[in-house]
Amino acid sequence: xxxxxxxxYRALSKTLGRDPEYAYIISLAPVSEENLRKxxxxxxxxxxxxxxxxxxxxxxxASEAYPLEPPKVQFQARCMPHCNVDFDSGRICLSVLDAAxxxxxxxLLHVVHAIWLLLASPEPDSxxxxxxxxxxRAGDRSAHNSLIAYYLNGGSRGHCGHVxxx
Amino acid sequence: MVVNISPRNSLSSRSRRxxxxxxxxxxxxxxxGSNGPGMAPIPAGSSGTTEPLNNNGDMAATGPSRATExxxxxTFARSNEGREDMAxxxxxxxxxxxxxxxxxxxxRVLRDENGAPTAxxxxxxxxxxxxxxxxxxxLSVNNLVSELPITLTLGQNDGPGGAGQVSTLTPNESxxxxxxxxxxxxxxxxxxxxxxxxxxxxxxxxxIPEPVSEEVxxxxxxxSGLFSLRLTPFLxxxxxxxxxxxxxxxxxxxxxxxxxxxxRYTERVRESINRIPEHFHxxxxxxxxxxxxxxxxxxxxxxxxxIRDVRSSSGTFLNHHRLAPASTMSKxxxxxxGDVIQLxxxxxxxxxxxxxxxxxxxxxxxxxxxxxxxFNREALQRxxxxxxxxxxxxxxxxxxxxxxxxxxxxxxxxxxxHSWHYQCVRRLVMTTYPQFxxxxxxxxxxxxxxxxxxxxxDENDFEVLADDVKDIDMAQESE
Numbered sequence: 001x002x003x004x005x006x007x008x009y010r011a012l013s014k015t016l017g018r019d020p021e022y023a024y025i026i027s028l029a030p031v032s033e034e035n036l037r038k039x040x041x042x043x044x045x046x047x048x049x050x051x052x053x054x055x056x057x058x059x060x061x062a063s064e065a066y067p068l069e070p071p072k073v074q075f076q077a078r079c080m081p082h083c084n085v086d087f088d089s090g091r092i093c094l095s096v097l098d099a100a101x102x103x104x105x106x107x108l109l110h111v112v113h114a115i116w117l118l119l120a121s122p123e124p125d126s127x128x129x130x131x132x133x134x135x136x137r138a139g140d141r142s143a144h145n146s147l148i149a150y151y152l153n154g155g156s157r158g159h160c161g162h163v164x165x166x
Numbered sequence: 167m168v169v170n171i172s173p174r175n176s177l178s179s180r181s182r183r184x185x186x187x188x189x190x191x192x193x194x195x196x197x198x199g200s201n202g203p204g205m206a207p208i209p210a211g212s213s214g215t216t217e218p219l220n221n222n223g224d225m226a227a228t229g230p231s232r233a234t235e236x237x238x239x240x241t242f243a244r245s246n247e248g249r250e251d252m253a254x255x256x257x258x259x260x261x262x263x264x265x266x267x268x269x270x271x272x273x274r275v276l277r278d279e280n281g282a283p284t285a286x287x288x289x290x291x292x293x294x295x296x297x298x299x300x301x302x303x304x305l306s307v308n309n310l311v312s313e314l315p316i317t318l319t320l321g322q323n324d325g326p327g328g329a330g331q332v333s334t335l336t337p338n339e340s341x342x343x344x345x346x347x348x349x350x351x352x353x354x355x356x357x358x359x360x361x362x363x364x365x366x367x368x369x370x371x372x373x374i375p376e377p378v379s380e381e382v383x384x385x386x387x388x389x390s391g392l393f394s395l396r397l398t399p400f401l402x403x404x405x406x407x408x409x410x411x412x413x414x415x416x417x418x419x420x421x422x423x424x425x426x427x428x429x430r431y432t433e434r435v436r437e438s439i440n441r442i443p444e445h446f447h448x449x450x451x452x453x454x455x456x457x458x459x460x461x462x463x464x465x466x467x468x469x470x471x472x473i474r475d476v477r478s479s480s481g482t483f484l485n486h487h488r489l490a491p492a493s494t495m496s497k498x499x500x501x502x503x504g505d506v507i508q509l510x511x512x513x514x515x516x517x518x519x520x521x522x523x524x525x526x527x528x529x530x531x532x533x534x535x536x537x538x539x540x541f542n543r544e545a546l547q548r549x550x551x552x553x554x555x556x557x558x559x560x561x562x563x564x565x566x567x568x569x570x571x572x573x574x575x576x577x578x579x580x581x582x583x584h585s586w587h588y589q590c591v592r593r594l595v596m597t598t599y600p601q602f603x604x605x606x607x608x609x610x611x612x613x614x615x616x617x618x619x620x621x622x623x624d625e626n627d628f629e630v631l632a633d634d635v636k637d638i639d640m641a642q643e644s645e
Contacts, residue, residue: 003567003568003569004566004567004568007567007568007569008568011568067566068566068593068594103603103605103606103608104565104566104590104594104605105565105566105605105606107568
């Protein structure tokens with residue numbers, strides 16, 4: 001089973017950079033070749049979203065039981081304002097990362113792709129960022145987008161006033 | 167290269183861990199073979215000092231604790247090859263021996279890092295031990311077979327005088343004392359007297375294995391020219407007694423005339439073997455009913471395997487027959503493919519894992535390796551065709567491990583006709599049984615569904631299949 005990550009790594013080094021579908025992935029590779037369980041990925045935001053033009057780092061950790069268990073994936077802390085991402089920790093709420101919905105037929109590329117798609121379609125019904133979720137629920141897209149843009153462009157965000165459902 | 171580790175050698179090499187060249191020399195037994203008592207190694211535990219202790223060196227040369235004889239002789243037998251190296255390395259040794267004092271502190275630190283005890287009783291060490299630690303030493307760790315032979319002394323050499331005690335024994339005595347049964351694994355070309363040193367003693371009533379042709383011997387060897395042995399747990403669930411200790415299957419390889427120790431897994435064993443490749447390890451179990459040095463496997467020049475009980479306290483059973491009464495040395499009893507060996511007896515009813523006896527089935531000389539026959543390949547192809555019929559896709563790889571599904575591998579096929587290695591999907595099947603959600607298509611299947619479906623649906627199924635079969639046949643023809 002330990003071969004699995006090595007195989008993915010080998011396959012990725014062939015796909016990435018060639019497949020236009022994954023052109024948004026700047027890198028997806030193990031942090032060091034010594035330890036294939038820790039990966040890092042750099043992606044650009046999807047077009048037509050406030051995230052476009054920004055780069056985000058994903059930290060990926062595959063457990064011993066991977067691929068039977070989902071990898072742990074999160075954004076770098078305090079970098080990703082999104083209604084399904086906990087801003088302070090970078091934790092992501094996404095069904096495919098949940099043990100109940102994960103299937104071993106998926107690989108890390110699928111995971112990164114799923115997260116990238118999540119950026120374009122926030123899911124306000126299971127929010128980790130209540131402020132943004134409220135805006136999405138209220139249907140105020142422009143407020144939602146400009147609030148995100150404000151954060152991404154260096155707008156500060158306090159710890160205390162921020163409520164998150166954990 | 168003949169690498170020679172005797173208890174005394176390893177003792178001295180441990181004392182100089184910081185000095186790489188010395189380590190290498192010690193590990194090759196060069197000091198012992200060529201210099202004799204003149205070169206006194208520094209005893210363990212006094213790494214900070216440079217005061218030589220003669221009795222160590224003396225022991226190496228004179229007290230040859232005949233237990234070490236096989237590899238001493240091995241060194242001599244093949245010493246011509248190494249002669250040039252020796253001359254050269256002696257020079258290096260003289261240069262580097264001055265470093266001892268300087269390195270004294272570093273020695274200690276290194277040893278602490280490795281967690282290896284400094285006491286004289288920690289005798290097992292190997293060429294790999296040093297080769298890996300001192301990466302500057304040009305030991306070809308990659309070509310492991312060329313590093314053979316490996317020798318280890320396991321068991322209770324307790325107390326500071328442990329090594330000294332060994333040297334006082336006569337050859338017979340040292341062989342009689344179970345504590346000093348050694349683990350030695352030769353490479354393909356073992357030294358001349360190896361067979362004598364193996365000291366095979368067959369039971370009186372045992373048939374002497376018939377000589378076999380060179381061809382048969384070759385067929386028993388693997389690519390590196392080594393014989394092999396696999397032990398799998400023999401867990402008899404039907405018996406009213408405990409099923410015995412579970413362990414991962416053990417595979418060991420060894421050249422002709424090797425002897426593999428069977429014993430208990432202890433901290434000391436772990437330390438002495440952790441640098442050796444696993445298939446050269448002694449056969450050790452985490453059970454207290456197995457003696458520290460329980461017995462040994464031997465393999466002769468023709469690849470016949472034998473088992474001996476070396477005065478274990480709770481016995482060794484071959485196909486339910488005890489090899490020898492308690493605390494008696496048994497003869498080398500030939501073992502056959504498929505024999506069942508039991509080490510020890512359940513203690514306290516064997517309710518606790520560590521008190522369970524070890525029951526295992528033996529397989530010899532790669533007999534467990536299945537070769538894909540025509541039937542195996544065709545069977546897999548038929549299964550693939552079946553999948554193609556129902557799902558329309560030919561799945562080549564197992565989606566869990568991403569490797570190919572090959573003949574002679576255990577496969578699990580779900581009702582939705584996706585398939586994986588059984589090994590890969592087993593956990594998924596077990597955790598949700600009898601429900602199974604296919605990882606590939608997410609269809610939920612009932613694995614306990616009745617196997618006799620009613621006739622109607624059968625016929626319907628068949629019609630659907632029949633259509634598809636035509637397509638498939640045509641598709642294959644067009645290919």
